[in-house]
Each structure stands twice: as structure tokens, then as C-alpha cells.
Amino acid sequence: MAGLSRRETSAGTPAWLEWTLVGLGIAALLVAPFLVYPIFLMKMLCFALLACAFNLLLGYTGLLSFGHATFFGGAAYFTAHAVKVWGWPPEAGILLGMAGGALLGLVMGFFAIRRQGIYFAMITLALSQMFFFFCVQAPFTEGEDGIQGVPRGMLFGVLDLNVSLNMYYFVLAVFLIGVFAIWRIVNSPFGMILRSIRENESRAISLGYSVANYKLGAFVMSAALAGLAGSLKAIVFQFATLTDVTWQMSGEVILMTLLGGIGTMVGPIVGASLVVGLENTLATSGFPVTIATGLIFMVCVLVFRRGIVGELYARLLKRQGKH
Amino acid sequence: MTMIFGIPVQALLGQLLVGLINGSFYAMLSLGLAVIFGLLRVINFAHGAQYMLGAFVGYLLLTYLGIGYWPALILAPLIVGLFGIVVERLALSRLYDTDPLYGLLFTFGLALVLEGIFRYYYGVSGNPYAVPPLLAGGTNLGFMFLPNYRGWVVVASLIVCFGTWALIEKTRLGSYLRAATENPRLVQAFGVNVPLLLTLTYGLGSALAGLAGILAAPVYQVSPLMGSDLIIVVFAVVVIGGMGSILGAIVTGYMLGLAEGLTKVFYPEASNLVVFVIMAIVLLVRPAGLFGRDA
Amino acid sequence: MTSAAPLLAVRGLNAWYGEGHALHGVDLEVFAGETVTLLGRNGVGKTTTLRAIMGLIRTRTGEVVFDGADLMRLPLHRTAHQGIGFVPEERGIFATLTVDENLVLPPVVAEGGMSVAEIFDLFPNLKERRNSPGTRLSGGEQQMLAIARMLRTGVKMLLLDEPTEGLAPVIVQRIGELLVTLKKRGMTILLVEQNFRFASRVADRFYLMEHGKVVAGFPVGELTNRMGQLHDVLGV
Numbered sequence: 001m002a003g004l005s006r007r008e009t010s011a012g013t014p015a016w017l018e019w020t021l022v023g024l025g026i027a028a029l030l031v032a033p034f035l036v037y038p039i040f041l042m043k044m045l046c047f048a049l050l051a052c053a054f055n056l057l058l059g060y061t062g063l064l065s066f067g068h069a070t071f072f073g074g075a076a077y078f079t080a081h082a083v084k085v086w087g088w089p090p091e092a093g094i095l096l097g098m099a100g101g102a103l104l105g106l107v108m109g110f111f112a113i114r115r116q117g118i119y120f121a122m123i124t125l126a127l128s129q130m131f132f133f134f135c136v137q138a139p140f141t142e143g144e145d146g147i148q149g150v151p152r153g154m155l156f157g158v159l160d161l162n163v164s165l166n167m168y169y170f171v172l173a174v175f176l177i178g179v180f181a182i183w184r185i186v187n188s189p190f191g192m193i194l195r196s197i198r199e200n201e202s203r204a205i206s207l208g209y210s211v212a213n214y215k216l217g218a219f220v221m222s223a224a225l226a227g228l229a230g231s232l233k234a235i236v237f238q239f240a241t242l243t244d245v246t247w248q249m250s251g252e253v254i255l256m257t258l259l260g261g262i263g264t265m266v267g268p269i270v271g272a273s274l275v276v277g278l279e280n281t282l283a284t285s286g287f288p289v290t291i292a293t294g295l296i297f298m299v300c301v302l303v304f305r306r307g308i309v310g311e312l313y314a315r316l317l318k319r320q321g322k323h
Numbered sequence: 324m325t326m327i328f329g330i331p332v333q334a335l336l337g338q339l340l341v342g343l344i345n346g347s348f349y350a351m352l353s354l355g356l357a358v359i360f361g362l363l364r365v366i367n368f369a370h371g372a373q374y375m376l377g378a379f380v381g382y383l384l385l386t387y388l389g390i391g392y393w394p395a396l397i398l399a400p401l402i403v404g405l406f407g408i409v410v411e412r413l414a415l416s417r418l419y420d421t422d423p424l425y426g427l428l429f430t431f432g433l434a435l436v437l438e439g440i441f442r443y444y445y446g447v448s449g450n451p452y453a454v455p456p457l458l459a460g461g462t463n464l465g466f467m468f469l470p471n472y473r474g475w476v477v478v479a480s481l482i483v484c485f486g487t488w489a490l491i492e493k494t495r496l497g498s499y500l501r502a503a504t505e506n507p508r509l510v511q512a513f514g515v516n517v518p519l520l521l522t523l524t525y526g527l528g529s530a531l532a533g534l535a536g537i538l539a540a541p542v543y544q545v546s547p548l549m550g551s552d553l554i555i556v557v558f559a560v561v562v563i564g565g566m567g568s569i570l571g572a573i574v575t576g577y578m579l580g581l582a583e584g585l586t587k588v589f590y591p592e593a594s595n596l597v598v599f600v601i602m603a604i605v606l607l608v609r610p611a612g613l614f615g616r617d618a
Numbered sequence: 619m620t621s622a623a624p625l626l627a628v629r630g631l632n633a634w635y636g637e638g639h640a641l642h643g644v645d646l647e648v649f650a651g652e653t654v655t656l657l658g659r660n661g662v663g664k665t666t667t668l669r670a671i672m673g674l675i676r677t678r679t680g681e682v683v684f685d686g687a688d689l690m691r692l693p694l695h696r697t698a699h700q701g702i703g704f705v706p707e708e709r710g711i712f713a714t715l716t717v718d719e720n721l722v723l724p725p726v727v728a729e730g731g732m733s734v735a736e737i738f739d740l741f742p743n744l745k746e747r748r749n750s751p752g753t754r755l756s757g758g759e760q761q762m763l764a765i766a767r768m769l770r771t772g773v774k775m776l777l778l779d780e781p782t783e784g785l786a787p788v789i790v791q792r793i794g795e796l797l798v799t800l801k802k803r804g805m806t807i808l809l810v811e812q813n814f815r816f817a818s819r820v821a822d823r824f825y826l827m828e829h830g831k832v833v834a835g836f837p838v839g840e841l842t843n844r845m846g847q848l849h850d851v852l853g854v
Contacts, residue, residue, distance in 0.1 A: 118427060123606065294434070509706060512673070
């Protein structure tokens with residue numbers, strides 16, 4: 001499994017680079033809504049958070065989940081239902097969605113961690129498809145139409161999210177909190193153990209760690225954060241539909257992470273922006289999106305498995321090494 | 324009318340037949356996956372797309388060249404198999420030294436491309452493919468009416484499964500395959516061209532998917548999406564059976580088809596879910612799968 | 619026999635396992651019809667030498683010429699076809715193959731190999747159990763099978779890695795007799811062996827290895843004079 005993920009370098013990490021990028025990135029995101037359509041930016045941020053949550057599992061624990069659409073789309077349904085049907089305020093709806101995502105993650109993880117590697121991927125895919133069929137049949141998802149016309153509402157009763165910029169800065173705040181949380185998890189003692197599991201599972205077992213519990217813990221956290229992204233998306237776009245629980249969606253998240261760089265903090269964000277941007281471009285061109293995503297998948301796997309950011313780091317390290 | 328558990332026998336047998344047909348496809352597809360996985364350690368996500376490709380090759384041969392079902396039954400697996408060989412040579416063979424998950428991701432991308440291409444040109448609605456005249460109509464078995472073509476699908480899938488099993492367990496080529504599954508380097512050191520064996524195995528696995536596809540064409544609609552939904556169920560089948568055994572893959576495939584058919588009789592709402600539920604139960608009771616040797 | 623070119627010539631062979639540099643320029647020669655034994659402590663690179671000659675280790679440099687063919691340039695599956703057979707330390711009997719299937723697994727690479735019937739005459743035990751899975755055999759029988767399947771292929775030379783390891787004395791004796799029989803039939807053998815008594819009975823010449831290099835080579839006649847050196851290096 002270690003081969004899948006880029007080792008976060010300890011000595012000689014381009015930390016200065018990462019912090020500069022983070023600073024520039026946040027600054028850019030603060031002014032961006034004045035230059036680019038906020039709705040596009042918000043979509044990008046939701047998917048970037050989803051990809052980061054996914055990367056917590058793949059990049060730092062070495063588990064390839066093919067079922068993250070379940071948490072993303074499932075949480076979107078829960079939030080949409082709570083806000084629209086029960087009349088909950090948006091913040092409560094989002095928390096509910098996040099909790100729902102975590103719960104789904106607990107159930108899926110409970111079964112999936114019984115097998116490793118390729119079987120793990122297949123089990124998450126199968127369980128995710130099961131959840132998809134459940135959503136097709138369950139009345140509260142409103143079938144093919146999905147839950148439409150979800151009100152954005154007043155955040156904490158004071159901030160009107162129907163104002164585009166309010167919505168945007170709220171999304172940005174949640175995104176930053178989510179990514180910060182992931183960064184903290186990854187660099188905590190818990191995160192170190194996850195990485196040692198990724199590098200060598202049997203050694204982690206022999207050191208006395210209950211690997212299954214750590215894996216499940218990582219799975220639930222990743223699911224909760226993916227749920228947060230889904231809930232946010234439901235509020236932004238004011239609907240929740242079957243699209244977000246399909247296996248294609250799970251595949252898209254994998255692509256974003258792979259393209260950006262598995263096991264890097266910034267990579268999934270870059271990957272998500274590129275994929276969302278590409279899809280927006282293709283939507284008007286008539287070129288089928290699935291062919292494009294499929295081709296990017298194949299090219300990534302064949303020629304740059306490190307992803308864009310991972311490749312950048314590797315080049316920088318090489319150059320530093322030469323000095 | 325005879326009843327069993329309050330269900331008319333006809334309805335029960337009818338659904339069991341549907342289950343047996345589905346099970347035939349599960350068996351053929353999980354067999355191909357197991358053959359490929361055994362030697363290449365690659366989960367062929369494109370298996371569903373190759374199944375779709377087999378059906379489309381049959382459909383296109385008929386539509387554009389007027390080539391009928393029986394020649395297509397040979398040509399479709401051949402073309403899909405050759406396609407597989409090209410894919411293995413150009414791409415998969417470069418991934419053997421990497422984490423097996425990359426093989427999964429590559430074939431996932433391939434599946435998206437194949438599906439995307441056919442969707443682009445043929446839309447999502449299915450195209451009918453007529454049952455060949457020889458197998459049109461049906462036979463009254465006394466207790467139920469059996470459409471001849473469906474009977475043929477069951478027979479053909481049994482032949483395919485048994486044939487593949489015999490090829491692997493009883494022939495010299497099969498002994499190379501089994502030995503290379505255990506220790507590819509040593510077999511190569513003995514003078515067997517293992518890289519070629521890997522290529523041929525992926526070709527064979529792909530051809531099996533193509534054959535299943537052309538067999539399925541008259542039963543289901545020929546549609547770009549026919550493979551992707553099926554492949555996920557087949558993955559569950561493979562998790563249930565474990566990929567350590569060829570016979571295990573076959574038996575599990577038929578069993579789950581029948582289980583699905585029975586569920587349709589007693590609790591139709593759950594028929595989509597039953598395979599996944601069984602998978603979850605098996606994971607609890609026997610995590611390595613029913614016939615699994617590799618935990 | 620020393621006037622002719624050697625059947626196997628190894629010069630300056632280096633080999634690596636990942637980062638680890640395992641062979642540091644091995645030089646050795648084996649002439650047709652000879653049985654040569656590589657001696658040395660555990661971990662000096664005896665097994666690695668056989669695996670690097672065979673091409674099972676690909677990160678290698680130097681020269682390996684067998685019967686006029688440059689083995690360094692050949693892909694792994696072409697090596698055996700030059701007439702060289704490998705019997706690994708772990709024997710490499712396949713569990714999913716029957717004894718029969720194990721026996722006929724290696725392809726015939728040249729004329730002059732034994733027929734299955736001849737092999738069964740030599741190994742009656744194997745004939746009795748021809749239909750059982752290969753790994754159901756006892757350790758000794760598995761070793762017999764591992765050697766027997768190379769006899770069918772018509773190879774001129776065998777690379778044998780510790781054929782007596784973990785076997786009972788009576789079986790070791792039978793394997794010794796087998797090697798003598800093979801030698802009479804003209805087989806060339808490069809043997810890695812820890813069992814010094816066994817090796818001294820079957821070998822014509824010895825090479826002594828230390829730290830990934832051959833440090834001495836001598837014929838069986840010099841064995842008694844060399845006992846002091848061997849004692850130091852091997853601890854026998």
C-alpha cells in the first residue's frame with residue numbers, strides 16, 4: 001500500500017513552499033468572488049473539501065475507498081431534508097449531515113476494514129451501490145427528482161445566506177476549518193500511527209496497535225468530513241439528488257486526489273479545482289465528460305502517479321538535493 | 324394451482340429461471356475476473372465495459388455488416404480479447420511493479436472511456452438485438468414455459484464455465500497458469516514466457532467478458548450502461564466467493580443469481596440489495612470469502 | 619578437460635537486492651562434466667550467485683557466458699533455453715499442480731533429456747504419487763521432484779541450491795547417489811552446499827566465497843591441505 005501514497009518528507013520538506021502556497025491561496029480565495037462566479041467557486045470548494053477528506057484515508061492511511069459518494073451524497077440528503085422539511089436552520093442541518101456521514105462511515109468501515117487492499121476497494125464500492133439503491137427507493141429522497149428548493153436560510157439566525165457573498169464566505173470558512181482539521185489530524189500522534197499503518201501494516205500490528213480501530217477511526221473522520229462537504233453543497237445549490245451518491249461520483253473524488261497528488265495537503269485541492277473547472281468547460285463544449293475523466297485517469301496512472309503537486313515536490317526536492 | 328409458501332409454483336419457477344440467467348452472467352464474469360486477478364493481481368474494472376463491448380460488437384456486426392448471431396458469438400469474444408491484449412501490452416504490463424490499486428484505477432479509467440464513447444454515439448437507451456431464429460420461441464416444460472434462448476444462455480454459460488475450468492485445471496497451458504500464479508519468477512526461470520502468458524490471460528479474461536456480452540445481447544437491451552451496473556454486483560460476488568478458486572467463483576455466481584431470483588418472489592423491494600446484504604453477512608462470518616484462500 | 623573453454627564463465631559479477639550490494643565481483647568457471655561446489659558461510663552470496671547467473675536477480679553487472687551465449691542480455695525466460703536449469707533452495711514445488719504436472723512443467727529446451735518413464739524408473743516414489751498435489755510429498759521427495767523435473771528438459775547444466783537442507787541422512791545419501799549418477803551421464807553441476815561432508819563426496823572442485831566474492835578455488839585433491847583455511851572461513 002505504501003507505493004500508493006507519497007511519503008510526506010520529514011527532513012527537507014518544502015514547508016516554506018507549502019506555507020507560501022497556503023497564504024497565497026487564502027488571499028486568492030478571499031478576493032476571488034469579485035473576479036469569478038461565486039457559485040463556481042463554491043462548487044470548487046465543496047469538492048476540494050471532499051477530496052481532502054478522501055485523501056485523509058487514501059493518502060495518510062493507505063485505504064482506497066470507492067464509496068465516498070455515500071457520505072457526500074448521503075449527507076446532502078440529510079441536510080436538505082432537515083432544512084427543507086423540518087425547517088432546521090442551516091448550521092444545524094449541516095451538523096446533522098456531518099453526523100449522518102460519520103454514521104454511514106462507521107457502518108461501511110465496520111465491514112470494509114475486514115479485508116485489505118483491492119478487496120477493501122471493492123467492498124466500499126458494493127456497499128456504496130447498496131446505499132444508492134436505498135436512496136432510489138427511500139421516500140425521503142424524493143426519487144429521481146431529488147430534494148429540490150432547499151432554502152439557504154439565515155445562518156445563526158442573523159446572516160442571510162441568500163446573499164451570494166455571505167454564502168461564499170461561509171463556505172470558505174467551513175472549507176478552511178475542514179482542511180485545518182485534516183491537517184491537525186494528519187500531524188497528530190493519531191496521524192503518525194495512521195501513516196505507520198500505511199507504510200507497514202504488519203509492523204504496526206506487531207508494535208501492539210489495534211490497527212482495525214485506527215483504520216475505522218480514520219474512515220469515520222474521513223466520512224464525516226466528506227459529509228460536511230456534501231451538506232455544504234446541498235445548502236449552496238439548494239438541492240440534493242441521486243447524482244451525488246453514484247459510483248461515478250466516488251470515482252471523480254479519486255480522480256481529483258490522484259490528479260492533484262495523493263498524500264499531499266494541497267494536491268487534492270488543486271485536483272478538485274482542475275476537475276471542476278474542466279467539467280464546467282466541457283459542459284458547454286459537448287465533449288463527453290466521462291471520456292475526459294477516464295482519459296485523465298489512465299494518463300495519471302501511467303505517467304505521473306505522484307500527481308501534479310507530488311511531482312512538483314519531487315522536482316523541488318531533487319533540485320535541493322543537488323545543491 | 325400448486326402453491327409453495329403461498330406463492331404459485333409458476334411464479335416461483337419463473338423467478339428462479341430469471342435468477343439462473345442472471346447467475347449465469349455473474350458466474351461468467353466473476354470467473355473472468357478471478358482468472359485475471361489470479362495471475363495479474365489486477366482487478367479488472369473494465370470487465371463490465373468489455374462485456375458491454377461484446378454486446379455492442381454483436382449489435383454493430385449485425386447492423387452494419389449483416390453478420391448474424393452465430394458468427395458474432397465467435398467474433399465478439401475474439402475482438403474483445405484482442406482489444407484486451409492491446410490494453411495489456413500498452414498499459415497494464417507497465418503497472419505490475421506498482422501497487423495493485425493502480426491496476427484497478429487504470430481499468431476504471433478505461434471503463435469510463437469505453438462507456439463514454441458508446442454513450443456519445445448511441446445514447447443511453449438500449450438497442451434491441453433479436454433472438455436468432457434457431458432459438459426463437461419457447462418450450463412448454465409442463466410446469467412452466469421456457470423461452471428457448473434463455474435455456475440456451477444457461478447451457479452456454481455452463482459450457483463456458485466448465486470449459487474454462489477444464490482449461491485451467493486439466494491442460495498444460497493451465498498448469499503454466501496455476502504455477503505462474505504461485506511463483507511467476509520461477510516459472511519464467513524454467514523457460515516459460517511468463518510475460519506472454521500474462522498478456523494471453525488478460526486477453527482470455529477479456530474474451531470471456533465479451534462472450535458474456537454477446538450472449539446477453541438478446542436477453543437484455545444492448546446499452547452502453549449495461550456493464551457498469553453489473554460489474555459492481557459482480558465485485559460483490561467476488562468478495563463473497565473469494566478469488567482464490569475458479570470453481571468457487573462459478574458456484575458463487577450461480578448461487579447469488581438464484582438468491583436474487585428468490586428474493587424477487589418473496590420481497591421484491593430488496594432484490595437489488597440482496598447480493599450486497601449477503602456480502603455483508605459473509606464479511607462478518609467468513610471475512611476471507613466462502614472459497615477464499617487469501618485472507 | 620581444462621584445455622577447452624569453460625561451459626559456464628562468470629567474471630566480475632555484481633548484484634544488488636534493492637539498495638543492498640550483495641555480490642562484489644564474483645569470478646568462477648565450470649567446465650563441461652564437472653561438479654563444482656560453492657562453499658561459504660550463510661549470507662556470503664552463494665544463493666545470490668546462482669540467482670544472478672540464472673537472471674532471477676536483474677540488477678546485476680559483469681559477465682555471464684554459458685556455452686557461448688551471453689546470459690546477461692537474455693530475458694529471464696530465454697535463459698533456460700540455453701541449456702541451464704535451476705533448482706531453488708525452497709525447491710519450488712507447486713501446490714496447485716500434481717506431481718505429474720510439476721514434473722512436466724519446465725519446457726524441454728534440448729534433445730537428450732530423460733523421458734517421464736525413465737525418470738519414474740529412477741524415482742519410483744514419485745510414480746506412486748504422481749496424481750497427488752506436489753506439496754503433499756515429503757521434503758525429500760519434493761527435492762527429488764525438483765531435480766527430476768530438470769532432467770526431462772535436456773539441460774546441460776544444473777544450478778543446485780542446498781539440495782540436502784533439512785533432510786534426513788538416508789535421504790541425503792540418496793541425493794548424493796543421484797548426483798553421482800547424473801555426473802556419469804555427463805551433467806555439469808554447480809552446487810551450493812552447507813553440508814561439507816556431502817559436498818566433499820560429490821564435487822570435483824570447490825570455490826570458497828566470502829563477502830560477496832570468490833576468495834579461493836581448488837580441486838578436491840587439495841581438500842586435506844586446505845582444511846585449516848576452511849576451518850577458519852567456514853567454522854567446520
